[in-house]
Amino acid sequence: MKYIVSVDFGGSKIESALFDLQGNIIKKLRIATNAKKGKKYVLKKLLKIIDWTIEGFNKKEIIGIGIGVASPVNFKKQILGNPPNLPGWSNTPLAKIVQNRFKIKTIVENDVNCAALAESKFTNAKNIVVLTLGTGIGGGIIINNEIYRGNGFAGELGHIIVQENGPKCMCGNRGCLEVLASGTAIRKLSKKVFGKELLASELAKMKNKKAQKVLKEIGKHLGAGLATIVHALDPEEIILAGGVKEAGNALLKPTIKEMKKRVFTDKKVVVRFSQLDDPVLLGAACLFLE
Ligand SMILES: [Zn+2]
Structure with missing residues (x-):
């Protein structure tokens, strides 16, 4: 048997899974990241969870370790950019560190690019955009079945400007899609309306x-952002993933309505929620299935 280790390395949790080559999960583990404790602490945890994942399996049967990380990634150099939710990790040659430790080929990719890659395997569409709506908003672009990286860091769609002078975003700009339509935005707006923070599902x-x-209201902002995506890329599908998808049609309908109102070109684009359970893990495994 041959296996792939897949890691979803986020700012709040690290998940690790062992896949067979048919894409089935054999084993899955999850720990908290505790990103604030710093890089040294988190790296130790990351290596540990990979250790636990391969425990009991023959290293020679593992063809690779794929890591989807919540950070911009210079894919060619396999070095992280500057991740806002993983303090201290800027410019880390993560693939090299993991590969040296386990002597198994390792590939690092941005987490949302991984999710986009996974979605592209499960749809007939060649050109898709994936948005993950959680604490922030991440984006992944697939053109002709391949991740589009631009000059290295393409796909930061959470930072499309929706309100020129809107509220301040983590990135330093104002009025980004992320600050107006993420899970965090939903929690903040519900606090204003109900006096307590609520999740999309609630x-x-x-x-x-x-x-x-x-x-x-969130859907209106999201729809405005999607209109810009359609005008720029004209994808066949825009797939929404992450915790916010629990909101269902109550969010999806106003989003599509606003998008269609604003788009003057292709109104046929399909906007839907993701059907996959672990898109980042699956996509990180896909890095070795291509
Ligand atoms: Zn921003």
Whole structure:
């Protein structure tokens, strides 16, 4: 048997899985990242979870370790950019470190690019855009079935400007899509309306007008962002992944309505939620299945 180790390395959790070459998960582990404790601490945890994942298996049967990381990645050099949610990790040659430790070929890729790669394996569309809506908003672009990297860091779609003078974003700009339509934005807006932070899934379950209004407002911002994506890339599908997908049609409908109102070119683009359970893990494994 041959296997692939796949890691989803995020700012709040690290997940690791062992895949067979048919794409089935044999084993899956999850730990908290505790990113604030610094790089040395987190790296130790990262290596440990890979250790646990391959425990009991013959190293010679593992063809690779794929890591999807919540950071910009210089794919050619296999070096991280400057990740806002992983303090201290700038310019880390992560693939080299892991490869030296385990003596197994290692590939590092941006986590949302991994998710996009996984989605592209499960759709007939050749050109897709994947947005992950969670704490922030990440983007991945697939053109002709391949990840589009531009000059290295393409796909930062959470930082499309939706309101020129809008609220401040983590990136230093104002009015980014991320600050207006992420899971964090939903929590903040529901605090304003209900006096407490609520998740997209909780709002959707409430089924009252006030809750629907919150999701409608978020959907309007999201739709405006999607219109820009359609005008720039004209993809066949835009797939929304991450925790926000729990909001269902209460979010999806106003999003599509706003997008269609603004798009003057291709209104046929399909906007839908992801059907995959672990798109980042699956995509990081796909780095070795191509
Ligand atoms: Zn931004």
